[in-house]
Amino acid sequence: MKSHNFYAGPAILPQEVLVEASSSALRYEDGLSIMEMSHRSKPLAAVFEEAERLIGELLDVPDDYKVLFLTGGASSQFYMVPMNILGANQTAGYVDTGAWSTKAIKEAKMFGNVNVLASSKDANFNYIPKDYEVPSDIRYLHLTSNNTIFGTQIQDFGNPSARLVCDMSSDIFSRRIDVSKFDIIYAGAQKNLGPSGVTLCIVKKDILGKVERTIPTMLNYETHIGKDSMFNTPPTFPVYVCLLTLRWLVKNGGVAGMEKRNQAKADLLYGEIDRNPLFKGTAVAEDRSKMNVCFELIDDSKNEAFLAAAAEANCIGLKGHRSVGGFRASIYNALDIESVQVLVNLMQNFEKKHG
Amino acid sequence: MKSHNFYAGPAILPQEVLVEASSSALRYEDGLSIMEMSHRSKPLAAVFEEAERLIGELLDVPDDYKVLFLTGGASSQFYMVPMNILGANQTAGYVDTGAWSTKAIKEAKMFGNVNVLASSKDANFNYIPKDYEVPSDIRYLHLTSNNTIFGTQIQDFGNPSARLVCDMSSDIFSRRIDVSKFDIIYAGAQKNLGPSGVTLCIVKKDILGKVERTIPTMLNYETHIGKDSMFNTPPTFPVYVCLLTLRWLVKNGGVAGMEKRNQAKADLLYGEIDRNPLFKGTAVAEDRSKMNVCFELIDDSKNEAFLAAAAEANCIGLKGHRSVGGFRASIYNALDIESVQVLVNLMQNFEKKHG
Numbered sequence: 224m225k226s227h228n229f230y231a232g233p234a235i236l237p238q239e240v241l242v243e244a245s246s247s248a249l250r251y252e253d254g255l256s257i258m259e260m261s262h263r264s265k266p267l268a269a270v271f272e273e274a275e276r277l278i279g280e281l282l283d284v285p286d287d288y289k290v291l292f293l294t295g296g297a298s299s300q301f302y303m304v305p306m307n308i309l310g311a312n313q314t315a316g317y318v319d320t321g322a323w324s325t326k327a328i329k330e331a332k333m334f335g336n337v338n339v340l341a342s343s344k345d346a347n348f349n350y351i352p353k354d355y356e357v358p359s360d361i362r363y364l365h366l367t368s369n370n371t372i373f374g375t376q377i378q379d380f381g382n383p384s385a386r387l388v389c390d391m392s393s394d395i396f397s398r399r400i401d402v403s404k405f406d407i408i409y410a411g412a413q414k415n416l417g418p419s420g421v422t423l424c425i426v427k428k429d430i431l432g433k434v435e436r437t438i439p440t441m442l443n444y445e446t447h448i449g450k451d452s453m454f455n456t457p458p459t460f461p462v463y464v465c466l467l468t469l470r471w472l473v474k475n476g477g478v479a480g481m482e483k484r485n486q487a488k489a490d491l492l493y494g495e496i497d498r499n500p501l502f503k504g505t506a507v508a509e510d511r512s513k514m515n516v517c518f519e520l521i522d523d524s525k526n527e528a529f530l531a532a533a534a535e536a537n538c539i540g541l542k543g544h545r546s547v548g549g550f551r552a553s554i555y556n557a558l559d560i561e562s563v564q565v566l567v568n569l570m571q572n573f574e575k576k577h578g
Numbered sequence: 579m580k581s582h583n584f585y586a587g588p589a590i591l592p593q594e595v596l597v598e599a600s601s602s603a604l605r606y607e608d609g610l611s612i613m614e615m616s617h618r619s620k621p622l623a624a625v626f627e628e629a630e631r632l633i634g635e636l637l638d639v640p641d642d643y644k645v646l647f648l649t650g651g652a653s654s655q656f657y658m659v660p661m662n663i664l665g666a667n668q669t670a671g672y673v674d675t676g677a678w679s680t681k682a683i684k685e686a687k688m689f690g691n692v693n694v695l696a697s698s699k700d701a702n703f704n705y706i707p708k709d710y711e712v713p714s715d716i717r718y719l720h721l722t723s724n725n726t727i728f729g730t731q732i733q734d735f736g737n738p739s740a741r742l743v744c745d746m747s748s749d750i751f752s753r754r755i756d757v758s759k760f761d762i763i764y765a766g767a768q769k770n771l772g773p774s775g776v777t778l779c780i781v782k783k784d785i786l787g788k789v790e791r792t793i794p795t796m797l798n799y800e801t802h803i804g805k806d807s808m809f810n811t812p813p814t815f816p817v818y819v820c821l822l823t824l825r826w827l828v829k830n831g832g833v834a835g836m837e838k839r840n841q842a843k844a845d846l847l848y849g850e851i852d853r854n855p856l857f858k859g860t861a862v863a864e865d866r867s868k869m870n871v872c873f874e875l876i877d878d879s880k881n882e883a884f885l886a887a888a889a890e891a892n893c894i895g896l897k898g899h900r901s902v903g904g905f906r907a908s909i910y911n912a913l914d915i916e917s918v919q920v921l922v923n924l925m926q927n928f929e930k931k932h933g
Contacts, residue, residue, distance in 0.1 A: 225609035225610070226608040226609050226610055228610055228614055230614065230615065230616045230619075231616065232616070232811065233613060233614060233615060233616060233617060233811065233814055234614060234616075235614050236611065236613060236614045241603060241604050241611045241613070241614075242604065244603050244604075244611075244613070245600045245601070245603040245604035245611075246600070248596065248599050248600040248603045249596050249597065249599075249600035253581040253892070253894055254580035254581050254892075255580070255581055255583055255894070256591065256596045256599075256600075258588060258591060258596070258599070258773035258774075258819065259583055259585065259588060259589060259590050259591045259596070259773075260585065260588060261585045261586065261587070261588060261589075261895060262588060262774065264585075264895075294649035294650050294651075294775065294813070295649050295650055295796060295810075296649075296796075296810045296811055297810075298795070298796050298809070298810035299796050299810075301794075301795075301796070302794035302795070302796065302797070306794075326795070329795070330794055330795060333792050333794060411811060413811055418613035418614075418813075418814065418815050419613075419617065419811045419812065419813055419814050419815070420649065420775045420776075420812075420813030420814070420815065420816055421775075437688050439656075439657035439661075439685055439688060440653070440656075440657070440681070440684070440685060441650060441653050441654050441656070441657065442657070454653070455650075455651045455652075455653035455654075456587065456588065456651055456766060456768055456774045457774065457775075458649070458773075458774055458775030458813060458816065459588055459773065459774050459775070460773050460774070460775065460815065460816065461775055461813065461815065461816070464613065537608070537609075539608055539610070540616060540619075
């Protein structure tokens with residue numbers, strides 16, 4: 224029996240993606256597994272071309288951007304971004320909305336000046352700061368669109384006066400975005416795009432080549448742009464699974480379709496959290512994430528009982544991150560609303576028993 | 579029908595590994611695909627622990643070393659090695675044996691002094707330089723154990739007077755090695771270890787932390803040592819397939835078993851190359867690789883005819899790299915001698931028809 228998968232990442236993938244990935248892991252072309260084929264072979268070249276094209280179509284990526292498949296996760300983009308586009312005497316603005324942005328700030332300081340424009344650390348990152356000034360002379364403004372650990376999400380990027388760089392690891396492809404506002408968008412694949420082992424970067428090409436420092440070849444975005452993500456041997460199977468997920472996205476209404484689907488799931492779950500007298504949400508309501516729903520029992524002595532009930536209902540991955548506690552239900556694109564309903568039923572049964 | 583897979587990498591994997599990988603890609607535990615499970619879950623922690631342990635056992639890795647699973651391929655180690663262990667005023671010795679070592683030299687120059695002690699560039703890298711002096715004051719001597727493109731291989735590391743750093747991407751696990759001679763061994767997984775998307779590093783721990791420069795967190799080996807390769811989300815599925823391959827290695831006699839098996843395959847194929855009047859090997863005989871067998875037709879106007887005959891015999895991936903031309907048969911651990919025999923038969927039939 225298949226569990227209801229609420230893992231924060233690596234996370235749920237669409238069932239039809241798994242079926243096809245499993246089949247291709249055994250046999251793809253010429254009787255070979257896709258894992259044992261050269262990245263220079265025609266079938267693999269076709270995989271990369273289609274994946275890049277579908278991302279361009281799904282997110283309406285302008286022509287002067289390049290879609291890249293890299294490795295090393297968002298954690299590697301924390302330093303690659305400033306290494307490539309922040310001059311030693313330039314300043315970047317960062318908004319600190321949790322563990323990941325804190326790490327991004329730490330790495331950026333190795334390359335230039337960092338101005339932390341706002342932070343929600345004062346309230347354990349349970350909200351998204353909004354009323355901060357953006358200095359006119361910053362090279363870029365770095366944002367984290369969704370904070371997996373704390374369950375907050377930027378609802379609207381507005382019309383920022385600075386160029387944006389954004390870590391979208393945990394909500395890319397979950398809603399429509401205007402790529403033209405961003406100099407760089409990056410995202411670890413392992414939430415809405417595919418399995419772990421690939422990092423998606425969408426880079427505005429004309430911002431590159433302007434810093435003076437020496438950049439190792441593999442760390443220069445221009446290297447990968449010039450070779451269509453095939454400068455070195457790329458993670459072929461993870462990229463292939465991303466392609467299957469992208470095809471599923473297209474078939475299911477694209478990002479607009481996902482946005483609608485995700486809103487319905489979030490409404491259902493937050494509705495129950497707000498209704499059920501035993502539970503409360505941990506994030507400020509207007510900043511609640513539609514990807515990672517963080518909540519807790521008002522009486523936390525019942526935590527273990529709730530997790531045990533969850534296990535019995537085949538709900539996996541609900542334990543909250545240690546820095547927040549309580550529970551976290553990650554409800555990424557691939558999760559069906561039926562799984563959210565199972566969780567809601569679980570909360571209602573828990574109320575009947577313990578309320 | 580399964581083809582005979584001579585791809586240089588990503589390359590052939592054992593059939594039983596593919597069967598199990600395919601199954602786990604669909605369902606592993608709790609009805610979930612292994613790709614959609616958290617790297618913090620118990621099953622994934624067990625995968626990483628066992629993979630690390632098996633590598634330690636197979637290569638007899640001393641206790642003061644750490645086995646790491648990183649990403650970015652050998653191409654990323656080209657800069658990570660000097661960034662971590664070569665001081666700005668120190669000198670490293672490099673032996674230039676082909677395209678990959680040339681790239682390693684280029685990256686190392688960004689961090690310290692590089693002394694290219696020997697090169698076989700004068701003969702299109704068709705041999706391994708041997709009679710060069712190793713200065714006593716170099717920080718390390720960098721070698722490439724096997725040159726995938728040119729079909730040469732270091733047969734014996736001898737007793738070097740310097741500490742060694744070695745790119746073993748294309749022959750690790752193919753033969754016994756004495757790890758204690760090396761400060762760092764690195765290898766892209768996609769030849770003898772698994773699919774692309776993982777890089778194996780074996781690092782002597784006490785060499786770290788001695789350079790003055792600022793190192794981004796993700797690029798510091800110490801970061802990954804401290805977190806058992808789980809500082810960030812690792813490429814879980816590729817590492818899992820590596821584990822399956824490691825188990826296959828253990829079951830098939832370990833590296834000593836592979837060494838014997840690889841010797842038999844190499845003897846068979848080089849025997850035919852030397853016997854058949856239509857063909858000749860491109861590498862100097864004593865430096866011939868047991869992993870990548872490079873050869874050519876003496877009359878190269880028949881190249882297309884040979885490749886067509888190969889395709890008809892379901893032999894895949896035999897076209898030589900453009901910088902050498904001719905043909906290349908990669909005969910990694912997982913390739914059965916039966917596939918080499920098919921190639922030998924093909925060469926003999928070609929002789930009958932065109933000789």
